Amino acid sequence: MGERLAGKVALVTGSTSGIGRAIAQLFAREGARVVVTGRRQALGEQVVAEIVAQGGQASCFRADFESMAAVRETVQFALQTYGRLDILVNNAMSHAVDWGKGRTVVELGEEEWDRMMAVGLKATFVACQEAIPAMLRDGGGAIVTIGSVRSLIPARGGLAYDVVKSGLINLSRQLNLDFGRQGIRSNLICPGWIINDPARAEKVAADPLLRIKAELLQTVGRAGRPDDIARAALFLASEDASFIAGAVLVVDGGLTILGGHEIQPLLEERYRRLFALP
Ligand SMILES: NC(=O)c1ccc[n+]([C@@H]2O[C@H](COP(=O)([O-])OP(=O)(O)OC[C@H]3O[C@@H](n4cnc5c(N)ncnc54)[C@H](OP(=O)(O)O)[C@@H]3O)[C@@H](O)[C@H]2O)c1
Numbered sequence: 191m192g193e194r195l196a197g198k199v200a201l202v203t204g205s206t207s208g209i210g211r212a213i214a215q216l217f218a219r220e221g222a223r224v225v226v227t228g229r230r231q232a233l234g235e236q237v238v239a240e241i242v243a244q245g246g247q248a249s250c251f252r253a254d255f256e257s258m259a260a261v262r263e264t265v266q267f268a269l270q271t272y273g274r275l276d277i278l279v280n281n282a283m284s285h286a287v288d289w290g291k292g293r294t295v296v297e298l299g300e301e302e303w304d305r306m307m308a309v310g311l312k313a314t315f316v317a318c319q320e321a322i323p324a325m326l327r328d329g330g331g332a333i334v335t336i337g338s339v340r341s342l343i344p345a346r347g348g349l350a351y352d353v354v355k356s357g358l359i360n361l362s363r364q365l366n367l368d369f370g371r372q373g374i375r376s377n378l379i380c381p382g383w384i385i386n387d388p389a390r391a392e393k394v395a396a397d398p399l400l401r402i403k404a405e406l407l408q409t410v411g412r413a414g415r416p417d418d419i420a421r422a423a424l425f426l427a428s429e430d431a432s433f434i435a436g437a438v439l440v441v442d443g444g445l446t447i448l449g450g451h452e453i454q455p456l457l458e459e460r461y462r463r464l465f466a467l468p
Pocket residue numbers: 203204205206207208209210227228229230231233253254255256281282283284285286309336337338339380381382383384385386
């Protein structure tokens with residue numbers, strides 16, 4: 191157990207699986223009391239049990255962030271359970287979400303657009319609105335929001351997701367203008383390709399084409415793991431980052447510095463080898 195977050199209370203939204211789960215576990219190992227939340231209560235309780243088994247403290251609150259009342263109740267649960275809130279991690283939103291996938295602006299339904307905006311953007315606004323007054327009462331706090339490399343570079347067919355993720359940049363940065371002098375620091379992490387669960391990791395390992403993709407698309411030679419993002423979140427939430435406010439921290443293993451002209455010859459060479467081409 192570490193002590194980088196000793197005495198702190200952290201709410202990690204979307205922590206029943208993937209990146210949020212890794213953040214909740216790491217924060218607990220560093221001494222924070224953690225609120226785990228998401229729609230899948232059984233998974234949330236499992237994360238809590240794992241944290242407690244390792245000597246940490248955590249509680250689970252089931253919430254669906256399509257409802258803003260549920261977002262407010264989640265923050266209030268953290269305050270009522272632990273009496274304070276020092277760290278808010280805005281992470282909830284399924285990366286694998288099918289809503290709106292592959293649709294152009296002409297095809298995407300308003301309802302799908304609204305759901306994406308609710309869970310990804312409005313819930314973050316509401317969570318901050320509910321958490322910040324409580325943080326200010328106790329002298330400040332750290333807010334870490336999970337964006338995406340798609341906050342910066344859109345992907346075709348990902349309109350609503352990309353709009354959510356780019357909107358989070360200025361939501362995160364703005365908080366520093368309004369509350370920085372009162373002790374709030376807010377920063378954004380832009381993850382790249384993170385293999386967010388063991389089943390997916392096995393699938394990638396078993397598929398030669400996916401293995402090539404994992405190796406070549408990042409300059410570090412592998413896809414990311416939830417813990418890669420958790421360690422960045424720990425840094426930004428901790429006192430080590432006390433002079434960092436408004437950062438947009440890309441954590442992508444070099445994905446976004448590789449252009450097509452760089453990848454193309456590497457891919458060609460690998461495919462030739464794979465398919466035994468001359
Ligand atoms: N994996 C990647 O490659 C990648 C890359 C860039 C950015 N990201 C971002 O990283 C974050 C976590 O993604 P992940 O890859 O770890 O995916 P994940 O395993 O699907 O985790 C998403 C989390 O968000 C929660 N969530 C989703 N919809 C919700 C709702 N309506 N109400 C409450 N909670 C909800 C899920 O909980 P329940 O299902 O239990 O509700 C889950 O805990 C997301 O913001 C994603 O956009 C991921």
